[in-house]
Amino acid sequence: MTDAPNEFSAVHREIGDYPVATGAGRSLLLRRPYDASVQDVWHACTTPExxxxxxxxxxxxxxxxxxxxxxxxxSGRILVCQEPHLLKVTWEYGPDSVTEVELRLAENADGGTVLELRHTSPTETVDEIAKVVDFAVQQFTPGSRNSPTDH
Incomplete structure (x- = not known):
């Protein structure tokens, strides 16, 4: 069984500005160590099976x-693939929602791997995404008229 609190606390989270191919962007960076080799983590992230x-x-x-x-x-397109350290792809929910995901792997001092995953949205779409999140929070929080927990 997984120890969820320890799993969540093992992940560093950071929001910041980071460019995408089309210009300025806003990103979420997740960083987490793994007790596995860079090659093993690379294969876990790039092998379909x-x-x-x-x-x-x-x-x-x-x-x-x-x-x-x-x-x-x-769906998406593979922009960069430098095995076993860098993978960059588009992440497309539809034609008007194209973001970029970058995966970086590095060996840490213990011989394990540090995984960094950065998901970046073009700055012009960030406001639209924020509106969707705000709407969902307002509509579906406990106690709101449309909360799934209220039905």
Missing amino acids: RLGRWLAPVTGDLAPGGTFRVEGQA
């Missing part, structure tokens, strides 16, 4: 310039 175990089934041309689809989530 292993991705399907913890994310969702992934299909497509998994090479630079290729496209992929994550079942039930998003």
Whole structure:
């Protein structure tokens, strides 16, 4: 059984400004150590069979310039792939919602791996995303008229 509080506290979270291919962007950075080699973590993040175990089934041309689809989530294009340290892809929910995801892996002092995952939205879409989140919080928090817990 997973110790959820320790798992959550193991992840460093940071919000900041970070550019995307089209210009300025706003990002969420997650950083977490793993007690595994860089090569093992790389394969867990880039091999369809292993991705399907913890994310969702992934299909497509998994090479630079290729496209992929994550079942039930998003699709995208592979922008950069420098095995085993850097992967950068677009993450597309639709034609008007194209973000970028960057994965960086580095060996830590203990021989394990530090994983950094940065998800960046173009600055012009950040306000629209914030509106959706605000709407969801207002509509679906406990005690609100539309809360799933109230039905």
